[in-house]
Amino acid sequence: MSSAINFIRRIPEGEDRERLTCADCGFVAYENPKIVTGSVVVADGKVMLCRRAIEPRRGFWTIPAGYMEMGETIEEAARREAREEACADIAIEGMLAVYSIARIGQVQVLFRARLASPGFAAGAESLEVRLFDWDEIPWDELAFPSVHWVLHAWRDAGAGPLGAPRGNPPDDPRGVRRLGQGA
Amino acid sequence: MSSAINFIRRIPEGEDRERLTCADCGFVAYENPKIVTGSVVVADGKVMLCRRAIEPRRGFWTIPAGYMEMGETIEEAARREAREEACADIAIEGMLAVYSIARIGQVQVLFRARLASPGFAAGAESLEVRLFDWDEIPWDELAFPSVHWVLHAWRDAGAGPLGAPRGNPPDDPRGVRRLGQGA
Numbered sequence: 001m002s003s004a005i006n007f008i009r010r011i012p013e014g015e016d017r018e019r020l021t022c023a024d025c026g027f028v029a030y031e032n033p034k035i036v037t038g039s040v041v042v043a044d045g046k047v048m049l050c051r052r053a054i055e056p057r058r059g060f061w062t063i064p065a066g067y068m069e070m071g072e073t074i075e076e077a078a079r080r081e082a083r084e085e086a087c088a089d090i091a092i093e094g095m096l097a098v099y100s101i102a103r104i105g106q107v108q109v110l111f112r113a114r115l116a117s118p119g120f121a122a123g124a125e126s127l128e129v130r131l132f133d134w135d136e137i138p139w140d141e142l143a144f145p146s147v148h149w150v151l152h153a154w155r156d157a158g159a160g161p162l163g164a165p166r167g168n169p170p171d172d173p174r175g176v177r178r179l180g181q182g183a
Numbered sequence: 184m185s186s187a188i189n190f191i192r193r194i195p196e197g198e199d200r201e202r203l204t205c206a207d208c209g210f211v212a213y214e215n216p217k218i219v220t221g222s223v224v225v226a227d228g229k230v231m232l233c234r235r236a237i238e239p240r241r242g243f244w245t246i247p248a249g250y251m252e253m254g255e256t257i258e259e260a261a262r263r264e265a266r267e268e269a270c271a272d273i274a275i276e277g278m279l280a281v282y283s284i285a286r287i288g289q290v291q292v293l294f295r296a297r298l299a300s301p302g303f304a305a306g307a308e309s310l311e312v313r314l315f316d317w318d319e320i321p322w323d324e325l326a327f328p329s330v331h332w333v334l335h336a337w338r339d340a341g342a343g344p345l346g347a348p349r350g351n352p353p354d355d356p357r358g359v360r361r362l363g364q365g366a
């Protein structure tokens with residue numbers, strides 16, 4: 001049943017900060033940052049983008065990415081997301097970037113990958129999946145600032161072995177801007 | 184109050200896998216992987232280790248590290264952990280490693296850092312904090328396999344600019360071994 005859930009903010013015993021706590025049973029809903037992982041998937045020099053079929057940002061373009069699940073490694077999660085969103089079987093080449101989005105409690109670990117076997121298609125959460133040349137990327141229709149960031153990180157890295165991963169850009173070092181605020 | 188909490192595993196509407204759900208009120212306790220961050224803090228060529236005052240692995244040595252909190256960037260979390268566990272003010276130099284510990288649902292993002300101002304001391308969660316030369320590191324008394332891994336990653340990287348971060352070692356690519364199983 002879905003009776004009202006009565007969460008309040010209070011400081012659990014032995015801790016030093018407020019947590020969301022169920023007033024009825026004492027369950028503490030720790031709000032931890034979540035890990036998003038995904039990939040810039042490259043094929044014939046083009047990058048794969050998925051047009052989102054779900055909110056938030058339905059209709060906008062993103063890389064195949066999503067929340068890591070329990071029991072996965074981070075690379076397994078990135079491969080699963082490519083499979084789910086783009087019906088794509090990818091091989092991860094290395095890490096492009098690690099971004100903190102402090103506004104919403106996310107860490108994004110984003111890889112460079114290639115198609116491990118040919119073919120892709122829109123998965124359940126995508127309206128369409130396409131490969132784009134750099135000059136064709138729909139910059140004004142990207143879903144999130146970090147998609148913009150990581151596409152530039154990929155472009156800047158070139159095609160060779162990857163070095164140190166990028167962090168947040170200097171104009172948003174904590175990941176607190178919303179789209180339309182100069183991201 | 185702390186009456187019994189009645190969580191069961193069931194598949195929430197619109198999802199495809201079981202989640203821990205409160206049988207009384209329907210609250211879904213999403214079990215997400217958690218982000219641990221920490222640093223190999225280097226001073227005069229020595230590395231800082233903290234002897235844990237808390238379980239698990241009380242009495243064993245670790246780097247200053249812990250769970251990232253909401254509202255932080257990952258670098259802020261690493262600096263906070265050094266402050267809390269070693270009363271140390273650190274400057275992060277770059278990323279040494281990103282490890283997946285699939286057995287317990289962790290991603291560990293581990294940095295190389297130096298002391299930004301002199302001095303350190305045992306924080307509330309540490310019995311003692313010391314700097315160790317490589318040959319003095321208490322290998323048999325390290326708290327976790329990943330401490331072993333990252334100390335080697337630091338040693339292998341040398342003192343210069345950091346390249347691509349290390350991932351899990353080949354003998355535990357998913358992070359599923361326990362200590363004593365050849366970690």
Ligand SMILES: [Zn+2]
Pocket residue numbers: 022024025026027205208210
């Ligand atoms: Zn409850």
Ligand SMILES: [Zn+2]
Pocket residue numbers: 022025027205207208209210
């Ligand atoms: Zn409940």
